[in-house]
Amino acid sequence: QVQLVESGGGLVQAGVSLRLSCVGSRITFSRYTVGWFRQAPGKEREIVAAITSDGGRLYYADSVKGRFTISRDNPKNTVYLQMNSLNPEDTAVYYCAASWATPAMGVSEYNYWGQGTQVTVSS
Numbered sequence: 514q515v516q517l518v519e520s521g522g523g524l525v526q527a528g529v530s531l532r533l534s535c536v537g538s539r540i541t542f543s544r545y546t547v548g549w550f551r552q553a554p555g556k557e558r559e560i561v562a563a564i565t566s567d568g569g570r571l572y573y574a575d576s577v578k579g580r581f582t583i584s585r586d587n588p589k590n591t592v593y594l595q596m597n598s599l600n601p602e603d604t605a606v607y608y609c610a611a612s613w614a615t616p617a618m619g620v621s622e623y624n625y626w627g628q629g630t631q632v633t634v635s636s
Contacts, residue, residue, distance in 0.1 A: 515537070515538070515539050515540045515611075515625045516627075517610070517611060517626060517627035518536050518537075518538070518627055519534065519629060519630040520534050520536075520630060521533040521630060522631045522632045523631075523633070524633045525632075525633070527599060527600050527634055527635065528598060529599055531596045531632060532593055532594070533594040533609075533630060533632075534591055534592075534593055535547065535549070535591065535593075535594075535609030537592075537611065538590070540590070540611060540625065542587055542591070542592070542611065543566055545611040545613065546566055546613075546614060546617045547592040547609060548560055548561075548562065548563035548564075548609070548611075549562045549592075549594045549610075550610060551606065551608070552606050552608070553605040553606075556605075558608070558620055559574065560572070560618055560619070561574050561577055561581065561607070562577065562583040562594060563617060564583045568585050570616065571583055572616060577596075577603075580596065580597050580599075581595065581597070582594070582595040582597075583595075592609060594607070599632075600634055601634045601636050603632060604632060605631075607629060607632055608626055609626075609627045610623035610625060610627070611624060611625045
């Protein structure tokens, strides 16, 4: 069974950085677009960033452009989300997901999901 496991979340103060990791098992990550999503309490899940299978195309939500960077290491079956200059509005559960589609911007386009990692940013 395919598994995606996120790690790297935590409770931090505004202005600091975190790096999230997503490791895939029983899946050839290099064949998939991988996205990072987040869901805050009472809000819909939204895409934060996505990277195509070869890393050639990147997508960022306007709210994180210039602060977050998505990258991938296909031999390690891992995708990263470097998050800088965090602010309280970034507080959410962050999920990684894999999609056959390219590009893939919507929740419904993703085939596999991780369980999520909590990021809490205090002011």
